[in-house]
Amino acid sequence: MLQKLQFEPSADDGQTGTKRSIPAKRDTRLDVFRALCLITIFVNHVPGQYLEYLTPKNFGFSDSAEAFVLISGLSAGLAYGRKFNVGNRLALSLKIWRRAFTLYVAHIMTSIITLAIFAGGALYFGRQDLISEINIRPLVDHTEQGFVAMVLLGHQLGYNNILSMYAVVFLLLPGMLWLYGRSPLLLFVASAALWLAAGVFTIVPINFLDEGYWFLNPWSWQFLFVIGMICMMRARAGKRLPRHPVLVALSAGYVTLSFFWVVFSWWNIDFSYGLPAVLTGFDKTFLSLTRLLHVLALAYLLAVFPVFSRMARLRLDHPLVMIGRHSLPVFILGTILAMAGQVLLFVTGRDPLWGSLFVIVGIGLHFAYARYLDWLGGLSRPEAVRA
Structure with missing residues (x-):
């Protein structure tokens, strides 16, 4: 499997996430799947354009966010699993927590840039109603409290809530x-118990300026991360996933059921039987079991059929591999572009054609930026690495 996840500590400069060295035999599979998640997240974060209807959220219970967190857990197990030994635990924990702080800083930075983009749109286009979008209004109405709340993670802007959740999960990683x-x-x-308790008793970080709470609950999403981490660490110990016909049939059946459920909007079917919503609902905040099982079923099918593995083994200089390798800076770029795209859609009367054109250009910028980061990283290496 691949060497590092760019959201985790690796051989980088600690600032841009640019690699100083890339293993010559780097396995590209997680890079490729992570890149696809990043691109899909960007597309979904510019709602109201045509490409949005082609993303996985329209064909199943889970979406690219679940896939991304699962991949992150796999990568964390790969990057840290064999290093957390007696004598190295404190140093590795400090390194992990430093990465958590980097994620926190990235979250604050993208939130501030998001505010600037929407405020700039309101000024330039004379559309003060932009300030009422994506939960910006409480910051304007309660400026002093709002900025303190944002820095303390007590207020989140819409579409700016992944990095904060991920930073908290990273704080928990040494304990995991x-x-x-x-x-x-x-x-x-322990992880499953925390996930279940969070869903049943609504244990979730709260927002300070209203009665709401975080959109992505870290106490729930840590379970998916842990599952990925355990699977990777067991795989590195030589314990393969069982390719049993019953498991394949169950996974394929559940993915198929999910497809028809979403496509034909069977949301009015009630199968709760009085059970907690975390077990029978479709809530994203608390990662309901329906969503959790869907992403795990998809991942299982991808893992046990070699054709998918072969498709994801690409050259090191393949554009998807480069995006996946520089995931944190590319994710930040995607977030900033998505916020600009939302303003564009807003001032054009939510014209899906303009939005679609913007998203296509934005995807191209993802590839260009990843190429630039790869070139920049190559300047610090004695020789450019070839696939």
């Missing part, structure tokens, strides 16, 4: 690794 060292089953049970 410690529990795994005691027993993988203990880690799984």
Whole structure:
């Protein structure tokens, strides 16, 4: 599997996420799938244009956010699983927490830039109603409290909520690794219990300026991250996923059911039977079981059929590989572009054609920026790495 996830500490400069060295035999599979998630997240964050209807959220219970967090867990297990040893735990924990702080800073930076984009749109186009979009209004009405709340993660702007959740999960990562060292089953049970308790008892970080809470609850989403981490660490120990016909049939059946459920809008079917919503609903905040099982079923099918693995083995200089390799800076770029795209759609009367053209250009900028980061990283290497 691949060496590092750019959202995790790696051989980078600590600022831009640019690699100083790239393993010559780097496995590109997670890079490719991560790049596809990043592009899809960008497309979904510019709602109201045509390309949005082609993304996975229209064909199943889960979307690219679930896939991205699962891949992040896999990558964390790969990057840290064998390093969390006696004598190295404190140093590695500090390194992980430094990355969590980097994610926090990136979240604050993108939030401030988002405010500037929407405020600039309101000034330049004379559209003060832009300030009422994506939860900006509370910051304007309560400026002093609002900025304190934003810095303390007590207020989040719309479409600016992934990095904060991910930073909290990273704060928990050393504890996850410690529990795994005691027993993988203990880690799984503890993580599952936290996920279930968060969903049943609404345990979630709150917002300070209203009665709401975080859109992506880290106490829920950590479970998906842990599942990915455990799977990777077991795989590195030589324990392969079982390719059993029953598991394949169940996974394929659930993915198919999910497809028809979403495409034909069967949301009015009630199968709760009095059970908690986290087990029978479709809530994204608390990562309901329906969404969790869907992304795991898809991942299982991708993992057990070699054709998907072969398709994702690409050259190191392939555009998708470069995007996946520089995931944090590319994600930041995608967030900023998406916010500009939302303003564009707003001032053009939500014209889907303009939005679609913007998204196509934005995807091209993703590739161009990843290429630039790769070139920049190559300047610090004695020789450019070739696939």
